Amino acid sequence: MKGMSIEGIADVLEVQSASVKRWLARADEQCDKVNEV
Numbered sequence: 001m002k003g004m005s006i007e008g009i010a011d012v013l014e015v016q017s018a019s020v021k022r023w024l025a026r027a028d029e030q031c032d033k034v035n036e037v
Contacts, residue, residue: 006024007030010017 001012004012006017006020010020018029
């Protein structure tokens with residue numbers, strides 16, 4: 001899915017774009033926690 005828009009990813013996964021944005025925000029938070037360690 002590299003290079004795809006959030007809307008494109010949502011279409012492929014058959015979810016709303018808000019869900020994809022929420023998943024990305026969670027992944028960002030988790031990456032920050034890992035980088036702190």
